[in-house]
Amino acid sequence: MNRLEQLKSSGKKAFVAYIMAGDGGLDRLKEQVQYLQKAGVTAIEIGIPFSDPVADGPTIEAAGNRALKQGVTLQKVLEEMKSWTFQVEIPLLVMTYLNPVLKFGVERFAAECGKAGVSGVIIPDLPHEHKQLVQPYVDKENIKLIQLVTLTTTDTRLEDILREAEGFVYAVTVKGITGSRDEMSEDVKAFMRKVRGKSPVPVYAGFGISKSSHVDMLRDDVDGFIVGSAIVEAFNADKIQEIEPLIHAVTNAHSV
Amino acid sequence: MTKVKICGLKEEQHVKAAKRADAIGFVFAPSKRQVTIAQAAELAKHIPVDTDKIGVFVNASLQEIEDTVAGVPLTMVQLHGDEPDDLIQAIRVPVIQAFSIRTKEDVEKLKNSKADYVLVDAPGTDYRGGSGNVFDWSLLHGADIDLSRLIVAGGLNPGNVHAAIGQTTPYMVDVSSGVETDGRKDSAKIQEFIKQVKDDSMEQTIEKTGFFGKYGGQFVPETLMKAVKELEDAYEEVKEDPEFQREYHHYLSEYVGREQPLTFAQRMTEALGGPKIYLKREDLNHTGAHKVNNAIGQALLAMRMGKRKIVAETGAGQHGVATATICALFDLDCVIFMGEEDIKRQQLNVFRMKLLGARVESVTKGSATLKDAVNEALRYWVANVEDTHYLIGSALGPHPFPTMVRDFQSVIGQETKRQILDKEGRLPDAILACVGGGSNAIGMFYPFIQDKEVQLIGVEAAGEGVDTDKHAATLTKGTEGVLHGALMKLLQDDSGQVQEAHSISAGLDYPGIGPEHAHLADIGRVEYRSITDKEALAAVISMSRLEGIIPALESAHAIAEAEKQAKMMTADQILVICVSGRGDKDMATYAEKLEGLS
Numbered sequence: 001m002n003r004l005e006q007l008k009s010s011g012k013k014a015f016v017a018y019i020m021a022g023d024g025g026l027d028r029l030k031e032q033v034q035y036l037q038k039a040g041v042t043a044i045e046i047g048i049p050f051s052d053p054v055a056d057g058p059t060i061e062a063a064g065n066r067a068l069k070q071g072v073t074l075q076k077v078l079e080e081m082k083s084w085t086f087q088v089e090i091p092l093l094v095m096t097y098l099n100p101v102l103k104f105g106v107e108r109f110a111a112e113c114g115k116a117g118v119s120g121v122i123i124p125d126l127p128h129e130h131k132q133l134v135q136p137y138v139d140k141e142n143i144k145l146i147q148l149v150t151l152t153t154t155d156t157r158l159e160d161i162l163r164e165a166e167g168f169v170y171a172v173t174v175k176g177i178t179g180s181r182d183e184m185s186e187d188v189k190a191f192m193r194k195v196r197g198k199s200p201v202p203v204y205a206g207f208g209i210s211k212s213s214h215v216d217m218l219r220d221d222v223d224g225f226i227v228g229s230a231i232v233e234a235f236n237a238d239k240i241q242e243i244e245p246l247i248h249a250v251t252n253a254h255s256v
Numbered sequence: 257m258t259k260v261k262i263c264g265l266k267e268e269q270h271v272k273a274a275k276r277a278d279a280i281g282f283v284f285a286p287s288k289r290q291v292t293i294a295q296a297a298e299l300a301k302h303i304p305v306d307t308d309k310i311g312v313f314v315n316a317s318l319q320e321i322e323d324t325v326a327g328v329p330l331t332m333v334q335l336h337g338d339e340p341d342d343l344i345q346a347i348r349v350p351v352i353q354a355f356s357i358r359t360k361e362d363v364e365k366l367k368n369s370k371a372d373y374v375l376v377d378a379p380g381t382d383y384r385g386g387s388g389n390v391f392d393w394s395l396l397h398g399a400d401i402d403l404s405r406l407i408v409a410g411g412l413n414p415g416n417v418h419a420a421i422g423q424t425t426p427y428m429v430d431v432s433s434g435v436e437t438d439g440r441k442d443s444a445k446i447q448e449f450i451k452q453v454k455d456d457s458m459e460q461t462i463e464k465t466g467f468f469g470k471y472g473g474q475f476v477p478e479t480l481m482k483a484v485k486e487l488e489d490a491y492e493e494v495k496e497d498p499e500f501q502r503e504y505h506h507y508l509s510e511y512v513g514r515e516q517p518l519t520f521a522q523r524m525t526e527a528l529g530g531p532k533i534y535l536k537r538e539d540l541n542h543t544g545a546h547k548v549n550n551a552i553g554q555a556l557l558a559m560r561m562g563k564r565k566i567v568a569e570t571g572a573g574q575h576g577v578a579t580a581t582i583c584a585l586f587d588l589d590c591v592i593f594m595g596e597e598d599i600k601r602q603q604l605n606v607f608r609m610k611l612l613g614a615r616v617e618s619v620t621k622g623s624a625t626l627k628d629a630v631n632e633a634l635r636y637w638v639a640n641v642e643d644t645h646y647l648i649g650s651a652l653g654p655h656p657f658p659t660m661v662r663d664f665q666s667v668i669g670q671e672t673k674r675q676i677l678d679k680e681g682r683l684p685d686a687i688l689a690c691v692g693g694g695s696n697a698i699g700m701f702y703p704f705i706q707d708k709e710v711q712l713i714g715v716e717a718a719g720e721g722v723d724t725d726k727h728a729a730t731l732t733k734g735t736e737g738v739l740h741g742a743l744m745k746l747l748q749d750d751s752g753q754v755q756e757a758h759s760i761s762a763g764l765d766y767p768g769i770g771p772e773h774a775h776l777a778d779i780g781r782v783e784y785r786s787i788t789d790k791e792a793l794a795a796v797i798s799m800s801r802l803e804g805i806i807p808a809l810e811s812a813h814a815i816a817e818a819e820k821q822a823k824m825m826t827a828d829q830i831l832v833i834c835v836s837g838r839g840d841k842d843m844a845t846y847a848e849k850l851e852g853l854s
């Protein structure tokens with residue numbers, strides 16, 4: 001069974017951590033994954049650096065640029081993951097823009113992800129309309145193609161996207177790009193409730209989640225949280241232990 | 257929603273008619289519908305990237321299949337013979353295995369298939385690979401088949417496909433003879449078949465509009481999809497609205513000063529000793545370049561949509577100035593993103609934008625040029641999408657931008673056509689325009705695309721030379737990729753990272769190219785050449801001294817290529833150059849680079 005499916009049956013609130021592969025050198029990726037796994041995260045999204053990350057804010061873009069300077073590529077990340085011998089117990093996802101995938105070859109990408117033990121892929125600039133470009137290949141490897149929904153997604157689109165959703169749904173909490181924020185707007189709660197009411201798979205809230213106050217506000221309306229910029233920032237500043245309370249705020253307290 | 261495959265296509269017109277299909281089938285097995293790898297590869301140029309290209313084989317070897325997959329290229333393989341399981345498993349792309357179904361027992365065989373999808377067909381009579389006989393759909397009832405891998409074929413046509421979907425709810429329906437008339441594909445039937453499948457479903461139909469051959473599309477984050485769709489709808493509406501068109505043309509004439517002359521360049525013609533040379537004078541537009549044609553059109557559209565905030569990117573600053581100008585005219589809020597590098601080389605335009613009341617945001621990321629300015633403008637749009645229109649400056653971006661910008665710039669070619677017929681009584685033999693993102697060129701070329709006798713030449717920036725790493729010759733050196741919302745041609749490295757472009761001219765300094773140009777290059781309708789920084793500068797001097805027209809650096813690329821092209825032409829021929837803008841904005845560069853000019 002795909003690890004993402006096992007997740008769903010466990011019933012706990014999920015904490016999905018995003019890291020930028022190769023920020024600080026590709027050899028750090030393994031430590032980071034091991035660290036997060038031990039710290040109790042539910043799944044890890046491994047970001048692939050891209051020269052033109054239009055869906056990302058300054059934190060992740062800067063991390064991507066640092067990784068690019070180190071010569072990190074999609075291929076190298078997948079090779080690295082394939083070489084791991086430690087026990088990976090949680091689902092690993094790859095988050096990449098479409099162009100590196102096209103250049104690598106979609107079919108080869110899916111096959112290599114399969115070999116690297118990837119459970120899901122997220123391609124932020126591949127909308128539902130064009131997902132056929134990738135879907136048949138990831139299907140072949142039993143890898144889930146995660147879809148995003150946002151506050152601007154219309155109701156009919158939402159239905160279309162959710163009907164074919166697999167793995168989990170990535171529900172974007174902000175009108176904007178990735179990055180830490182102070183406030184979460186009130187309509188986000190209603191939006192999450194709507195998505196969760198219709199989704200056949202778990203709904204995880206992402207973009208801008210960086211504090212336990214965000215988690216408290218949305219906890220009852222989602223199945224989990226995706227935290228990116230705050231983790232990328234913490235790894236970069238060598239203060240990753242400061243993220244642990246946030247992880248525990250999600251995974252421990254009042255779990256359903 | 258059930259997908260549609262149109263199978264056995266051999267002609268370009270039918271591939272185009274099948275644009276909204278989810279998959280196109282090419283038959284490589286012996287059949288009256290058989291095509292060669294080369295023929296299929298040619299046809300594939302007209303198929304959107306996200307449409308599956310499926311090759312149909314009967315008992316072919318793995319080698320043959322792999323060569324065909326690579327040669328077209330194909331995204332899936334469909335097998336109609338007695339292919340063994342190990343062959344099926346060795347094929348790297350997803351596989352469809354076809355079964356002829358006569359009885360319930362035949363249905364059992366389906367379930368054990370090792371293929372990713374199974375296709376059910378009525379038994380063939382004369383040859384394998386689909387017979388066109390009607391398949392008894394009721395055989396599938398109660399058979400416990402995984403519907404998400406089921407493809408139904410066999411005797412489908414526009415009249416019965418609705419019922420077939422109702423009975424079997426398959427993953428995909430496949431049709432070939434059902435959309436033919438007298439043994440040949442029929443475009444009207446193809447379209448009707450697709451319509452029957454797509455439009456009778458309760459779901460939102462997914463249109464394959466916005467593709468030029470395989471290029472284009474809407475590759476943007478989900479947050480922007482609503483805005484992009486709204487824009488698409490709004491544009492569809494105004495395109496046909498005479499009131500909107502009247503308003504647009506009113507501002508073009510009363511404010512921009514159109515129509516612009518098609519000036520006979522007498523001294524240049526004499527100096528080159530070849531064809532008669534005409535100049536399309538976009539340099540005479542208010543604000544100094546063609547960019548304003550598009551800015552007016554889009555600003556009017558934004559206001560129709562109730563949006564009074566505008567964000568735009570600019571390279572040379574011409575589009576930024578045009579946008580800031582129109583925003584002042586219509587009292588719209590205006591933010592312009594511009595690369596730090598470009599701000600340095602186009603100081604005068606930065607000041608003009610500020611004077612016009614726009615906020616100019618400096619972009620320091622990446623190469624700090626046009627590409628990075630587009631990234632920032634897109635991010636700004638993502639965050640402010642409800643009340644802001646992104647007024648993109650070239651024939652780039654997600655659909656409908658490339659089409660819309662082309663349409664707003666087509667006034668260039670339409671006037672040119674009228675004027676040359678007036679002056680010469682015939683169409684020109686060659687037309688040249690410079691290509692950055694491609695808006696002045698597509699606006700000039702589009703009205704001439706069907707006139708096969710007119711040679712169309714786009715001129716890219718070769719920077720310090722196409723064999724150095726400092727150039728912007730996307731069509732000469734680029735490869736397919738997705739940037740800024742569309743599949744296009746890109747300068748990129750082996751890992752799909754977009755590379756920095758280089759050109760002395762800020763307006764051509766972009767590592768991509770509009771999707772329609774990528775398609776026109778593929779099919780050979782437009783030829784793309786390139787001109788170096790040095791050659792462009794030389795053309796600035798010659799044009800200034802021969803005609804008293806100081807061109808923009810961008811336009812100078814077209815002029816320099818025209819000087820070469822003219823040498824290959826004769827006195828009875830006609831050549832038109834699109835002078836996309838004037839050189840005022842480049843005066844600092846000219847002063848520096850042409851120092852000591854005597």
Ligand SMILES: Cc1ncc(COP(=O)(O)O)c(C=O)c1O
Nearest residue numbers: 574692693694695696763810837
């Ligand atoms: C005068 C002029 N010509 C040409 C261009 C190139 O753009 P496009 O290829 O969209 O016409 C620019 C862009 O800034 C320009 O200012």
